[in-house]
Amino acid sequence: MSEIKIIPETLETLPIMPLRNTVVFPHQVIPLAVGREKSLALLNHLDEGSKVIGLIAQRDGRIEDPTVDDLYTWGTAAMILKKFKMPDGSEQIIVQGLYRFRLVEMTQTEPFFVAKIQQMPDEFVTDMEVEALVNNIKNVFQKVVDYIPYLTNEHRVMILNTEEPHKLADLVAAQINFSVSEKQQVLEIQNVKERLKKVNYLINKELQILELGNKIQNDVQGELNKTQRQYFLREQLKAIKKELGEYEDEGTEIEELREKLAKLKMPAEVRKVAEKELNRLAKMSPMASEYTVTRTYLDWLMEMPWKKSTRDRLDVKEAERILNEDHYGLEKVKKRILEYLAVRQLKSDMKGPILCFVGPPGVGKTSLGRSIARALNRKFSRMSLGGVRDEAEIRGHRRTYVGALPGRIIQEIKKVGSNNPVIMLDEIDKLGMDFRGDPSSALLEVLDPEQNFSFTDHYLEVPFDLSKVMFIATANMIDTIPPPLLDRMEVIEINGYIDEEKLHIAERYLIPKQLKNHGLTEEQITFTRNAIFKIINRYTREAGVRNLEREIASIVRGVAKEIVEGKIKKRRITPKLVEKYLGPERYFSEVAERVSRPGVATGLAWTPVGGDILFIEATKMKGKGQLQLTGKLGEVMKESASAAMSYLRSNAEKYGIEDDFYEKYDTHIHVPAGAIPKDGPSAGITIFAALYSLYANKCVKNNLAMTGEITLRGLVLPVGGIREKVIAAKRAGIETVILPEKNKKDLAEIPRRHIEGMKFHFIKEVDELIELAFE
Missing domain, CATH: 2.30.130.40 (LON domain-like)
Incomplete structure (x- = not known):
């Protein structure tokens, strides 16, 4: 109470x-x-x-x-x-x-x-809260005494010995230097409990201020002590360096930077920024944390090749010789580079082209970049963009970040020391994108000749002219490149190689390279042409030549081992010896064997690593007209199979097939290599050919392949990837190819030597397919 x-x-x-x-x-x-x-x-x-x-x-x-x-x-x-x-x-x-x-x-x-x-007498209240307030005020006052020099131990004893609550509140308010208005507020409170609450609040606030001030003081004192210690150590270090004759005055370093800056050729805007930063540096203490940041920034500005470039080799014939020496084939690419050189002779300030080489792995896209740089007599730099997800990789970090650096474009230009190098942006189709930014969007300015003359890196914060740089991008497929980025590049498609081209590449490049890598000479090991063909056809199946080079390296290593062991002195590799070094054959030509029975047709497919042939098998069994599809087929391919079956059923009488065949039999269509996903409409006529072959009991002709989309009216529509598909057919030994009529234009883009000895038929309707494809 x-x-x-x-x-x-x-x-x-x-x-x-x-x-x-x-x-x-x-x-x-x-x-x-x-x-x-x-x-x-x-x-x-x-x-x-x-x-x-x-x-x-x-x-x-x-x-x-x-x-x-x-x-x-x-x-x-x-x-x-x-x-x-x-x-x-x-x-x-x-x-x-x-x-x-x-x-x-x-x-x-x-x-x-x-x-x-x-x-105004005190209004006394005695309860547990008053007692708690009294105890708390006494405890806090003891802590405050430790921080305030004008409070002595006598004050502490006086407050601790004061028992009356009203007296305690007044004495504490009197002893501590609260503001006049705060003290007046305490004086005007008659109720003792309320007065204790006010004093308790004020003294706790005072304690927090004192503790915070004490912490700040300790931190500052610690920093001062650290700075003083560093100062003494630096002075001692200077004295030691003077004794050793190694001391250089800080002013000397600034003067050296000024002299270096005066000799450099750079744009007026950049020079103005560099001079401003140098003046800031001169006023800074070398011990300041900002000193190193500014010095590093100045180094970047001074080491960039603002007006330093290499002289282009404008001799078109010499450049053509170098390109032919380094690469076999690739006529389209070589023609484009030689055109660029010819125009450079006529117009010296021409902007660098932005090329994009698209093709399957192993066809020489990356090595072609080095060859182009050598032909142009330019410096070469390669940037791999595969998996790059941070926009700062392209545009750089701002200097506010610890450890900030320019983007990789600026880094590469500084590294080569020229403002007109050939920069290869490898795997541009594999750029990532996440919460750190979109690097492909950052590349839009880099790869636009109308904008990149004033490319601004976040770190440098001054424009750099990229218009003289020749950018070459590489990709395996166009689909994953963002359309705005693709629009800025000139796409040059590089097809896979046929067997004859692989033979030339092996003889001229791969075998000499592997002999050199393994320490052998041409006298110690030679390859017959038939042996190379066997490696190409029986041990590799690819658009490029990477696996071919690996197999040749395996044979060379085997021969090197035998020579070191003293078993032989030299070796001539024949088709029989290929099996000795590489083991049993891995691939076989299955075309003639697979289509020897009704119900099988050969199609052509496109894959990211080049074209391939596809066998489609159909079989029938007693049932009620169900259609079963296997081989890990996508939705589009399943729909193509349904369309082919519907067209066959609606025209059964015309083709001499029983009208009620679909009521008597279930049909099963299977595409082998069942673990590999397959999709797309281009297998439509191949599925129809397999079904017609099955129910008409006729075999598809040997060495014949086809591609095209089928409609319910029996029309054959055009499809994509014709180059890759035709080259795959050539590689597999196919002699005759059936294509949609509207794909005739695509055939004109394939070099004649790639399709030499092949026959092509172009069809508009399925009825033409039956006349051409069956015996």
């Missing part, structure tokens, strides 16, 4: 002394310096028997002669204990606070203030 005591209120008259920047509390003993005329007049007026005066704080301590409105309305009645006369005419008094009062009416203003006051 709480208990409230109320002291009867009394009215009396007291002389009032205004106080500047001071609030006096009951029970507090405090010295006061008295120097103002009104205050001195008040002291002189007091007789020996009257020693009680009223003390009220001013709202603004800067006012010299306050009026009634400048004073707070609450104050403390105090008894004067001592008075001292000072040499300058002022007086020093020691007073003790007695009780709170509220100003009722000012009765006199001259020569000093006199007022009627109302005594």
Whole structure:
């Protein structure tokens, strides 16, 4: 239960002394310096028997002669204990606070203030909360004493020995330097519990400020000590270097940078930035963390080849010789490079082209970039973009980041030391994209000749001219390249090689290279042409020549081992010896064997690594007309099979097939290599051929393959990937190819030597297929 005591209120008259920047509390003993005329007049007026005066704080301590409105309305009645006369005419008094009062009416203003006051007694409350507040205030006060130098151990003892809650609140508020307004708020609270709450809040806030200030002081002191220690160590290091004759003044380094900058050729805008950064560097302490960042940035600016370029080899015939020396075939690419050189002779400021080589793996796209750089007499740099997901890889990091660097484009140009290199962007179709940004979008500016003359890297923050750079991108497929990026590049498709081309490549490049890599000579090992053909046809099946090179390397290693063991001195590789070194044959020509029975047809398929042949098998069994499809087929291919079956059923009578065959038999269509996913509409006529062969009991002609989409009306629609498919047919030994009529234009783009000895038939309707494909 709480208990409230109320002291009867009394009215009396007291002389009032205004106080500047001071609030006096009951029970507090405090010295006061008295120097103002009104205050001195008040002291002189007091007789020996009257020693009680009223003390009220001013709202603004800067006012010299306050009026009634400048004073707070609450104050403390105090008894004067001592008075001292000072040499300058002022007086020093020691007073003790007695009780709170509220100003009722000012009765006199001259020569000093006199007022009627109302005594404001404490409202006592005793409960558990009051006890808790008292204990908390005492505990916090002990902590505050440790931080404040003007509080001594005597203050700590005095507060700890104070038991009365009202007295404790007043004494704590009096001892700590709270603001005048905060102290006045405490003075004006009659309820003891509320007064304790206010003091508790103020003292806790004061403790937090003191602790934070102490932490800041310790951190600063630690940093100062560290800086001083580094300074002494650097001075000692300088003294040691001077003794050894190795010391260089910091000013010397700045002067060297200025001299270097003066000699460099760079755009005016870049020079202005470099000079500004150099001036900043000169004003910095070498110990500052910013010093190293600025110095590194200056190094990048000074080492970039702003106006340094290599002279192009404009001799078209010599460039053609180099290209032919390095690569067999690839006429389309060579023609484009030679055209560029011819135009460069006529127009010296021509912008570099943006080429994109698209083709299956192993056909020489990447090595072609080196060959082009050699033909042009330019520096070469290769950037692999496969799996790059961060936009900063292209545009660089801003200098606000720790360890910031320019993007890889700028890095490569600095590395080669020329502003017109050949830069190969390898695997551009495998760029990633995630929360770190979209690198393909960052490449849009790089690969646009209308924009890249002022490419701005985030790190350099000054434009660099990329228009002289020849960019060559490589990709395995176009589909995954974003359309805006693809639009900026000139796409040159590189087809797979046929057997004759692989033979030439093996003889001219692969075998000499492997002999050199394994320390053998042409006298020690030779390959017959038939042996090379056998490796090509029986041990590799690819669009490029990577696996061919691996198999040749296996044979060379085997021969090298035998020569080292002393078993032989030289070896001539024949088709029989190929099996000895490479083991049993891995691939066989299955075309004639697979189509020897009704129900089988040979199709042509496109894959990301080049074209391939596809066998489609159909069989029938007693049933109720169900169609079963296997071989991991996609939705489009399944729909093509349904369309082929529907067309065959609707035209069964015309083709001499039983009208009710679909009621008697279930049909199963299977595409072998069942683990490999297959999809697309281009197998439509091949599926129809297999079904017709099955139900008409006729075999498809040997060495014949086909591709095309079928419709329910029996039309044959055009398909894609004709180049890859035709080259795959040539590689597999196919002699006759049936294509849609509208794909005739695609055949014109295939070099004649790739299709030499092959026959092509172009059809508009399925009926033409039956006449051409069956015996």
